[in-house]
Amino acid sequence: MCISVEHDIVNLIGATNVEIVHIGEERNRIAEAEKAGVKSVPALVTPNGNVLHINYGASMADVKG
Amino acid sequence: MCISVEHDIVNLIGATNVEIVHIGEERNRIAEAEKAGVKSVPALVTPNGNVLHINYGASMADVKG
Numbered sequence: 001m002c003i004s005v006e007h008d009i010v011n012l013i014g015a016t017n018v019e020i021v022h023i024g025e026e027r028n029r030i031a032e033a034e035k036a037g038v039k040s041v042p043a044l045v046t047p048n049g050n051v052l053h054i055n056y057g058a059s060m061a062d063v064k065g
Numbered sequence: 066m067c068i069s070v071e072h073d074i075v076n077l078i079g080a081t082n083v084e085i086v087h088i089g090e091e092r093n094r095i096a097e098a099e100k101a102g103v104k105s106v107p108a109l110v111t112p113n114g115n116v117l118h119i120n121y122g123a124s125m126a127d128v129k130g
Contacts, residue, residue, distance in 0.1 A: 008111045013077050046073045052119050 005042045005054055018044070023063050034060055070107045070119055083109070088128050099125055 006020060021029055023041055033043075037051040040059045044052040071085060086094055088106055098108075102116040105124045109117040 004115065005117060008113075008115050008117060011113075012082075012109075012111060017077075044077075046077060048073075048076075050069065050073050052070060052073060053121075054117050054119055056118075056121065 005057075009044060009054075023060075030060070030064060070122075074109060074119075088125075095125070095129060 009018060010020075021033070023030060023033055023038075036045050036049070038045065038053075038060060039051070040053050040056050041063060042054045042057055044054060046052065074083060075085075086098070088095060088098055088103075101110050101114070103110065103118075103125060104116070105118050105121050106128060107119045107122055109119060111117065
């Protein structure tokens with residue numbers, strides 16, 4: 001997630017209730033994110049599996065380079 | 066907000082911590098939303114004034130018709 005959005009989400013939901021994945025750095029999790037339905041980042045995957053794409057930052061294609 | 070996104074946000078943040086505005090119905094609040102920086106809906110305005118645009122649904126121009 002973008003840092004600003006990350007802070008907003010953590011403040012709203014609570015740090016213990018959300019897992020932060022910096023997909024550009026943790027590249028071994030790109031496949032997992034795509035399987036979850038993440039099309040762009042930042043995104044928030046909800047407990048029931050919905051994906052909220054937030055403030056379109058970069059496509060997964062851009063992240064994968 | 067779109068109903069699905071609305072439910073996700075309420076589940077994550079808690080119904081008492083978020084005000085739901087259906088901007089297509091509460092047209093007298095369009096100006097307030099635009100002033101807050103809402104460019105498209107659904108969107109979440111955080112306590113510190115940031116705007117998280119979620120799953121780009123419709124532009125404010127579309128809402129205003």
